Amino acid sequence: MKQISYIKDIDTWRAGFSFSIPINIRFSETDMFGHVNNVSPFIYFEEARIEFLKTIGLFDDPNNDEGMPIVADLQCDYLQQMFFGEKINLYVRVDHVGNTSLDVHYMALNEKGEISLTGRGRMVYIHPGTGKPIQITDEIKQALLEK
Amino acid sequence: MKQISYIKDIDTWRAGFSFSIPINIRFSETDMFGHVNNVSPFIYFEEARIEFLKTIGLFDDPNNDEGMPIVADLQCDYLQQMFFGEKINLYVRVDHVGNTSLDVHYMALNEKGEISLTGRGRMVYIHPGTGKPIQITDEIKQALLEK
Amino acid sequence: MKQISYIKDIDTWRAGFSFSIPINIRFSETDMFGHVNNVSPFIYFEEARIEFLKTIGLFDDPNNDEGMPIVADLQCDYLQQMFFGEKINLYVRVDHVGNTSLDVHYMALNEKGEISLTGRGRMVYIHPGTGKPIQITDEIKQALLEK
Amino acid sequence: MKQISYIKDIDTWRAGFSFSIPINIRFSETDMFGHVNNVSPFIYFEEARIEFLKTIGLFDDPNNDEGMPIVADLQCDYLQQMFFGEKINLYVRVDHVGNTSLDVHYMALNEKGEISLTGRGRMVYIHPGTGKPIQITDEIKQALLEK
Numbered sequence: 001m002k003q004i005s006y007i008k009d010i011d012t013w014r015a016g017f018s019f020s021i022p023i024n025i026r027f028s029e030t031d032m033f034g035h036v037n038n039v040s041p042f043i044y045f046e047e048a049r050i051e052f053l054k055t056i057g058l059f060d061d062p063n064n065d066e067g068m069p070i071v072a073d074l075q076c077d078y079l080q081q082m083f084f085g086e087k088i089n090l091y092v093r094v095d096h097v098g099n100t101s102l103d104v105h106y107m108a109l110n111e112k113g114e115i116s117l118t119g120r121g122r123m124v125y126i127h128p129g130t131g132k133p134i135q136i137t138d139e140i141k142q143a144l145l146e147k
Numbered sequence: 148m149k150q151i152s153y154i155k156d157i158d159t160w161r162a163g164f165s166f167s168i169p170i171n172i173r174f175s176e177t178d179m180f181g182h183v184n185n186v187s188p189f190i191y192f193e194e195a196r197i198e199f200l201k202t203i204g205l206f207d208d209p210n211n212d213e214g215m216p217i218v219a220d221l222q223c224d225y226l227q228q229m230f231f232g233e234k235i236n237l238y239v240r241v242d243h244v245g246n247t248s249l250d251v252h253y254m255a256l257n258e259k260g261e262i263s264l265t266g267r268g269r270m271v272y273i274h275p276g277t278g279k280p281i282q283i284t285d286e287i288k289q290a291l292l293e294k
Numbered sequence: 295m296k297q298i299s300y301i302k303d304i305d306t307w308r309a310g311f312s313f314s315i316p317i318n319i320r321f322s323e324t325d326m327f328g329h330v331n332n333v334s335p336f337i338y339f340e341e342a343r344i345e346f347l348k349t350i351g352l353f354d355d356p357n358n359d360e361g362m363p364i365v366a367d368l369q370c371d372y373l374q375q376m377f378f379g380e381k382i383n384l385y386v387r388v389d390h391v392g393n394t395s396l397d398v399h400y401m402a403l404n405e406k407g408e409i410s411l412t413g414r415g416r417m418v419y420i421h422p423g424t425g426k427p428i429q430i431t432d433e434i435k436q437a438l439l440e441k
Numbered sequence: 442m443k444q445i446s447y448i449k450d451i452d453t454w455r456a457g458f459s460f461s462i463p464i465n466i467r468f469s470e471t472d473m474f475g476h477v478n479n480v481s482p483f484i485y486f487e488e489a490r491i492e493f494l495k496t497i498g499l500f501d502d503p504n505n506d507e508g509m510p511i512v513a514d515l516q517c518d519y520l521q522q523m524f525f526g527e528k529i530n531l532y533v534r535v536d537h538v539g540n541t542s543l544d545v546h547y548m549a550l551n552e553k554g555e556i557s558l559t560g561r562g563r564m565v566y567i568h569p570g571t572g573k574p575i576q577i578t579d580e581i582k583q584a585l586l587e588k
Contacts, residue, residue, distance in 0.1 A: 002513075005446075024318065027344055028186045028337050030179035032231055038512045039175045039487060042480045043322050050321055071479045072443075075516030084179055149366075152299075171465065174491055175484050185365045186336045190469050193333060197468055218332045219296075222369030322480045326471035326525060333469045378473060 004077050006095075006105065006120045014115070017091035017107055019147055021051050025084055036082040041117050042074060045106050048090040052104075056143040067125045067134045069102065074121035076106075080114055087111050094144040100125050100133035102144055151224050153242075153252070153267045161262070164238035164254055166294055168198050172231055183229040188264050189221060192253050195237040199251075203290040214272045214281045216249065221268035223253075227261055234258050241291040247272050247280035249291060298371050300389075300399065300414045308409065311385035311401055313441055315345050319378055330376040335411050336368060339400050342384040346398075350437040361419045361428045363396065368415035370400075374408055381405050388438040394419050394427035396438055445518050447536075447546070447561045455556070458532035458548055460588055462492050466525055477523040482558050483515060486547050489531040493545075497584040508566045508575045510543065515562035517547075521555055528552050535585040541566050541574035543585060 007013045023044045031037040053059040058069060082088060089109045096103040106119035127134045136144075154160045170191045178184035200206040205216060229235060236256045243250040253266035274281045283291075301307045317338045325331040347353040352363060376382060383403045390397040400413035421428045430438075448454045464485045472478040494500040499510060523529060530550045537544040547560035568575045577585075 004514075024341075026337060026341050027178060028184045028340060031174060032177035032179070032181045034179045037175045037487075038515065039480065039483045042483050043320060046322060046478075046480060047318075047320050071519060073445075073516065073518040074479065075514065077514040078512060151367075171488075173484060173488050175487060184340075185368065186333065186340060189333045189336050190467060193331075193469060194465075194467050218372060220298075220369065220371040221332065222367065224367040225365060321472060322478045324473035325468060326473070326475045328473045331469045 002077075002079075004118055006075075007118060010115075013105075014107065016095075017093050017105075019052055019055070019093060020089045020091040020109075021048050023047070023088040023090050023108070025082065025086060025088065027084055030084050034083075036084070038078065040082075041076045041078070041108070041119065044088070044090050044108065044117075045074065045076070045092075045119055045121070048092045048106065049104060052092040052147065056140070056147060058140070067136070068128050069123035069125050072101065072122040072124045074119070076117055076119040078117060080110065080116040082108075082110070082116050088116060093147065095120065097136060097141045097144055099135060102136070149224075149226075151265055153222075154265060157262075160252075161254065163242075164240050164252075166199055166202070166240060167236045167238040167256075168195050170194070170235040170237050170255070172229065172233060172235065174231055177231050181230075183231070185225065188223045188225070188229075188255070188266065191235070191237050191255065191264075192221065192223070192239075192266055192268070195239045195253065196251060199239040199294065203287070203294060205287070214283070215275050216270035216272050219248065219269040219271045221266070223264055223266040225264060227257065227263040229255070229257070229263050235263060240294065242267070244283060244288045244291055246282060249283070296371075296373075298412055301412060304409075307399075308401065310389075311387050311399075313346055313349070313387060314383045314385040314403075315342050317341070317382040317384050317402070319376065319380060319382065321378055324378050328377075330378070332372065334376075335370045335372070335402070335413065338382070338384050338402065338411075339368065339370070339386075339413055339415070342386045342400065343398060346386040346441065350434070350441060352434070352438075361430070362422050363417035363419050366395065366416040366418045368413070370411055370413040372411060374404065374410040376402075376404070376410050382410060387441065389414070391430060391435045391438055393429060396430070443518075443520075445559055448559060451556075454546075455548065457536075458534050458546075460493055460496070460534060461530045461532040461550075462489050464488070464529040464531050464549070466523065466527060466529065468525055471525050475524075477525070479519065481523075482517045482519070482549070482560065485529070485531050485549065485558075486515065486517070486533075486560055486562070489533045489547065490545060493533040493588065497581070497588060499581070508577070509569050510564035510566050513542065513563040513565045515560070517558055517560040519558060521551065521557040523549075523551070523557050529557060531558075534588065536561065538577060538582045538585050540576055543577070 029040040091107040095105045101124045108117035110116050125136045176187040238254040242252045248271045255264035257263050272283045323334040385401040389399045395418045402411035404410050419430045470481040532548040536546045542565045549558035551557050566577045
């Protein structure tokens with residue numbers, strides 16, 4: 001497997017995931033090259049990330065006073081082509097939590113258990129009113145890392 | 148050409164359009180059948196409709212007190228397949244204005260001047276605050292039909 | 295309820311559906327007006343239509359000699375706004391089968407059992423090689439109507 | 442500005458671009474947070490990358506014997522929110538060409554000349570028939586870097 005900067009050891013990395021959602025590839029998400037378009041994985045990352053954040057109450061109420069995470073960057077490595085009709089599971093976990101940001105990792109597995117996609121992206125925890133980064137509380141930090 | 152309920156005479160209908168925008172077909176809007184996906188024309192209709200409404204000041208300020216048009220229904224007839232790389236012009240005009248609604252017609256022409264798509268859809272003119280249909284003034288009616 | 299040309303009696307029409315799939319509204323399918331974008335229902339129609347066709351073997355093998363149905367037109371009536379997080383079921387059925395075409399009807403129900411969307415569209419049964427319309431066999435006709 | 446791994450000095454980096462295309466943000470590419478959805482930049486990257494590759498004849502004929510570049514990874518840094526109605530220019534250039542792969546960089550500028558997005562991604566040059574990486578000729582290498 002090719003070298004990916006955010007993955008030291010692929011087996012350890014893969015074993016670190018537990019939360020996942022099934023991805024239903026839509027026909028409109030394919031392209032004329034016959035496979036899933038390169039843009040579509042970012043749709044799946046977003047869907048999985050939101051489901052993940054919901055489980056710890058960080059997506060439910062964007063108008064609260066306690067902060068919300070927003071996307072600062074995103075990246076995807078395409079390891080296997082994906083096709084319409086494939087059953088994909090998309091795994092998400094928080095790799096690292098800093099004072100005001102967190103690093104989210106993504107992994108897509110196909111039906112054979114092969115890794116189709118890997119990805120990561122930093123989120124910044126901001127105050128919805130001011131838009132400024134705010135401190136992530138220990139409680140939230142723990143919830144993010146334990147999931 | 149097949150019979151389309153909202154087109155009496157195709158030549159007269161076609162001649163009724165003057166406003167158009169060029170459509171830039173995106174690669175991600177194709178699908179694995181090799182052509183532009185059936186969903187994509189509705190993206191183009193929306194883009195053209197908004198550009199059209201902007202020209203008469205009906206999209207600029209959704210928070211005004213004077214009403215805004217919202218989509219009540221949409222339809223599209225697929226006359227020719229469309230392909231990536233094709234240069235498409237999408238025409239829009241208002242076919243009919245009632246008391247509180249308007250009927251918008253759409254036509255896509257390819258580089259050969261052939262009709263690729265026809266379409267229509269009703270918009271209801273509502274008050275942004277209440278969400279209730281409101282009367283379209285004579286001034287707006289005239290602007291919509293003259294364009 | 296407003297008058298919709300392809301629905302005579304809404305209760306009878308609604309009772310005619312049995313096949314449905316759950317629709318998972320994606321965040322990227324919303325728009326800045328805060329609800330599901332007007333284009334997105336056509337993504338859902340396509341997804342449901344393909345799942346429906348698969349159940350009677352009309353999507354599995356596009357390279358067969360026995361014909362495949364392609365979309366000739368599509369329309370959607372927006373009865374209720376849809377929002378991110380809503381659980382939508384999308385129903386599909388064949389309303390009518392002609393010699394070389396079929397009329398497909400669509401209905402989206404929200405969690406309260408209210409109709410969010412209605413829709414329809416004609417499909418033409420073509421030979422994949424020639425692209426020409428071909429006769430729908432009695433066997434397929436029966437399968438389409440019985441589902 | 443925050444640290445981005447693929448940008449050493451932002452002014453030098455920015456000055457390295459010359460090819461760009463205007464991006465027309467579509468209404469359906471916004472989301473309920475009121476801005477352009479996080480997925481949409483990858484649509485724009487693809488559009489700009491294809492236009493760039495076309496100018497040196499690397500997208501015209503995917504069935505040639507001389508190889509075609511495919512996407513191996515993609516990443517995007519979101520520096521400024523983007524909004525519907527904004528006029529964005531998307532710049533593309535090849536940062537580095539190896540034996541069988543190239544590194545493509547992306548930069549989006551808004552109307553004020555501010556950087557909204559930066560990005561990069563590796564493409565692998567493959568033989569369309571075998572799918573295997575093949576050598577990038579000196580001629581193509583030169584064309585890629587000179588653009």
